[in-house]
Amino acid sequence: MLELKPIYNTGTITFIESPEKMALKKIDSSYIRDPKGIIPNGIYKVFKHEKNKQIFLISFLGSLLLANLIWIILMATMYKEKINNFWYAPAVISLSLILWKLTTVLLNTKQLNVSINLYRESLIEGSRLTPPFVTNMYLNLYKSQTRQNWIVLAILFYGIIFTLLFWWLKDVQWWIFDFSGWIRAIAHNPENIGFVLITILVVTLVMHIYFTIYRKKRIIDIQSFFGNEVISQLEIDELVKEKNKQYAKIFILSVLITLVFPFFIWIIYKKFIKK
Numbered sequence: 442m443l444e445l446k447p448i449y450n451t452g453t454i455t456f457i458e459s460p461e462k463m464a465l466k467k468i469d470s471s472y473i474r475d476p477k478g479i480i481p482n483g484i485y486k487v488f489k490h491e492k493n494k495q496i497f498l499i500s501f502l503g504s505l506l507l508a509n510l511i512w513i514i515l516m517a518t519m520y521k522e523k524i525n526n527f528w529y530a531p532a533v534i535s536l537s538l539i540l541w542k543l544t545t546v547l548l549n550t551k552q553l554n555v556s557i558n559l560y561r562e563s564l565i566e567g568s569r570l571t572p573p574f575v576t577n578m579y580l581n582l583y584k585s586q587t588r589q590n591w592i593v594l595a596i597l598f599y600g601i602i603f604t605l606l607f608w609w610l611k612d613v614q615w616w617i618f619d620f621s622g623w624i625r626a627i628a629h630n631p632e633n634i635g636f637v638l639i640t641i642l643v644v645t646l647v648m649h650i651y652f653t654i655y656r657k658k659r660i661i662d663i664q665s666f667f668g669n670e671v672i673s674q675l676e677i678d679e680l681v682k683e684k685n686k687q688y689a690k691i692f693i694l695s696v697l698i699t700l701v702f703p704f705f706i707w708i709i710y711k712k713f714i715k716k
Contacts, residue, residue, distance in 0.1 A: 479561045483666045488557050490659065491578060495550040502543040509536045571667050579663050579671045580680065586656050587681055591688035593649040595695070597642060602700075604638040611635075 475485040513532050556574035563570065611632075663671060 475561075477561060479564050480557070481666070483662075487575065487578075487659075487662055487666060488553070488560075490662070491553055492550070495546060495553060498546045499543070499550065502539055502546060506536070506539045506543060509539060571671055575663060575667060576671055579660070580677075582656050582660050582663075583677055583681055584684060586653065587684040588688065589649065589652060591685075591692060593645060595692060596645050598696075599699075600638065600642045600645070604635060604642070607638065608635050 474482055480488070509532060513529070513536065516529065516532065553574060556572050560572045563572075
């Protein structure tokens with residue numbers, strides 16, 4: 442019987458994947474995968490990102506809670522004779538605020554886990570609707586950014602005024618007001634306090650820029666995977682506009698109370714009462 446042999450020896454041929462396919466595999470491996478393999482990688486990345494954020498907040502708030510409890514215990518035992526009862530008030534207030542925030546974060550974490558499970562079930566059933574939690578998260582990103590803008594504006598506005606006043610009053614003695622003596626009684630080196638205040642303002646601005654970019658990236662991620670199904674841009678614009686109006690009113694009212702009204706009272710005192 443005639444035995445046929447190939448012209449070329451194929452025994453050493455190794456088949457490899459195309460560069461395009463290898464690149465796609467590399468990109469796909471960079472995504473965070475759903476442990477149950479149901480939610481698409483890109484969409485699960487949005488959920489996972491939120492879960493990591495909640496875990497960080499729980500750890501951070503838990504640490505603050507523990508530190509606050511230790512401080513209260515120390516005040517009530519070791520430093521009972523040295524510390525005035527007045528200092529219990531801020532400790533108890535901060536403890537209450539931390540507990541409230543921690544409870545809120547824990548409830549949000551539970552809601553997130555429920556939303557992930559419900560979304561898996563909806564995908565199994567063939568539904569492609571955007572989960573309500575994603576819509577709320579999308580809206581909260583815009584709300585948080587708007588709120589942060591006004592908080593940072595207030596911190597920088599009042600921080601700059603306070604820093605300038607502090608720097609000016611550290612060498613001032615006027616009438617019965619010994620500002621220089623009072624300031625130096627609190628801080629032996631007022632110049633260092635001034636530099637600390639400036640550093641706080643700079644750090645606040647840098648953190649504001651960082652979190653603005655961070656939220657923008659998360660918004661883009663959600664838009665990339667859910668498109669216009671999340672919520673219309675018109676609704677977002679209306680929401681941001683309404684929030685800006687609310688925060689603007691609060692900011693203007695604070696300026697009137699803290700700066701404008703005292704100035705007018707001082708003018709009235711100088712013109713009429715002092716005479």
